[in-house]
Amino acid sequence: MKLVLGTAQLGMNYGIMGSKKIICSEFLKIQKTAIDSKIKYIDTAIDYGDSEKILGKSKLKNLKIITKIKISNKIKSSDLESFIFNQIKLSMKKLNVNMLYGLLIHDFKNLKNKRQHLIVRSLEKLKQQKKINKIGISLYETSEIKKILKSWTPDIIQIPINVLDQRWLSGNLISRLKKKKIQIFSRSCFLQGLLVSDIKNKKVPKKLNELIYKFKKWCEKKKISRLEACIHFIKNVSGVDFVVIGINSNNHLNEIIKVFKKKKKNFLIRNFSTPKKKIIDPRYWN
Numbered sequence: 001m002k003l004v005l006g007t008a009q010l011g012m013n014y015g016i017m018g019s020k021k022i023i024c025s026e027f028l029k030i031q032k033t034a035i036d037s038k039i040k041y042i043d044t045a046i047d048y049g050d051s052e053k054i055l056g057k058s059k060l061k062n063l064k065i066i067t068k069i070k071i072s073n074k075i076k077s078s079d080l081e082s083f084i085f086n087q088i089k090l091s092m093k094k095l096n097v098n099m100l101y102g103l104l105i106h107d108f109k110n111l112k113n114k115r116q117h118l119i120v121r122s123l124e125k126l127k128q129q130k131k132i133n134k135i136g137i138s139l140y141e142t143s144e145i146k147k148i149l150k151s152w153t154p155d156i157i158q159i160p161i162n163v164l165d166q167r168w169l170s171g172n173l174i175s176r177l178k179k180k181k182i183q184i185f186s187r188s189c190f191l192q193g194l195l196v197s198d199i200k201n202k203k204v205p206k207k208l209n210e211l212i213y214k215f216k217k218w219c220e221k222k223k224i225s226r227l228e229a230c231i232h233f234i235k236n237v238s239g240v241d242f243v244v245i246g247i248n249s250n251n252h253l254n255e256i257i258k259v260f261k262k263k264k265k266n267f268l269i270r271n272f273s274t275p276k277k278k279i280i281d282p283r284y285w286n
């Protein structure tokens with residue numbers, strides 16, 4: 001399992017904790033730590049403010065970059081291919097690269113109204129043109145991949161997995177996806193920071209704060225930090241190839257790398273998870 005540096009916080013203020021955009025001096029420290037600790041993968045998106053531009057001016061552009069594209073349903077089907085090609089051309093110019101390791105569709109809703117095959121065909125062409133190595137999609141719910149697999153097997157999917165959100169761990173779904181040679185990228189290991197923060201967030205459902213409190217008490221009893229518990233949890237999820245982590249300081253990154261390098265503690269915490277998306281899916285929070 002490998003770490004992937006998430007860069008939403010690099011390009012914009014981000015998340016329910018109201019994380020401020022990372023300042024340049026801090027980014028230079030993060031860049032050095034990432035390179036020194038041999039992080040090889042970067043997660044970004046066209047939608048992450050000027051994240052791509054900042055990465056393109058940095059040494060991190062030489063790493064394996066995964067970016068994401070949003071394709072509004074307002075774009076006519078006949079214009080889809082040229083829209084996608086232009087967006088990727090712009091992205092690669094900002095990122096200052098000749099090839100992307102991965103390109104993900106950022107939003108499942110973009111595939112609606114029979115546009116999946118048109119969009120996938122355009123991405124496949126970019127792959128044949130060796131502009132992209134792998135194509136895929138970023139998802140939230142397991143129902144989405146079941147619909148997609150009826151006519152397309154992506155190379156990569158990015159999915160939320162953490163102590164509270166174990167929807168993708170049910171029914172050996174991940175091992176079935178692995179059999180299809182799909183690379184699994186997990187994100188939200190810290191649920192946008194809520195799982196490792198001491199601040200009770202009033203913007204999230206009461207039930208979520210109750211679960212976070214129980215998790216906190218469990219960690220105290222186990223004499224383990226919540227950061228360690230979150231990282232050891234994801235390391236115990238077999239089939240996950242990459243873990244996309246969000247940070248907003250070089251200290252955050254150093255702490256994560258230190259724990260990630262440790263020998264995995266075998267525990268898969270089940271007692272705090274809930275399938276209720278209104279509780280664990282950030283799209284439903286205020």
Ligand SMILES: NC(=O)c1ccc[n+]([C@@H]2O[C@H](COP(=O)([O-])OP(=O)(O)OC[C@H]3O[C@@H](n4cnc5c(N)ncnc54)[C@H](OP(=O)(O)O)[C@@H]3O)[C@@H](O)[C@H]2O)c1
Pocket residue numbers: 005006007008009015017019043044068106138139158187188189190191192193194196197227244245246247248251252253255256
């Ligand atoms: N739909 C999508 O494709 C999608 C959606 C969400 C995220 N992403 C990607 O995933 C990345 C991660 O975002 P996420 O939402 O999944 O975040 P996450 O990794 O679950 O949490 C990141 C937050 O955890 C806190 N944190 C991290 N390290 C810490 C440490 N050592 N000590 C204390 N707190 C720490 C920070 O919160 P504070 O800022 O509060 O300190 C940080 O902002 C994003 O940058 C983006 O690349 C993609």
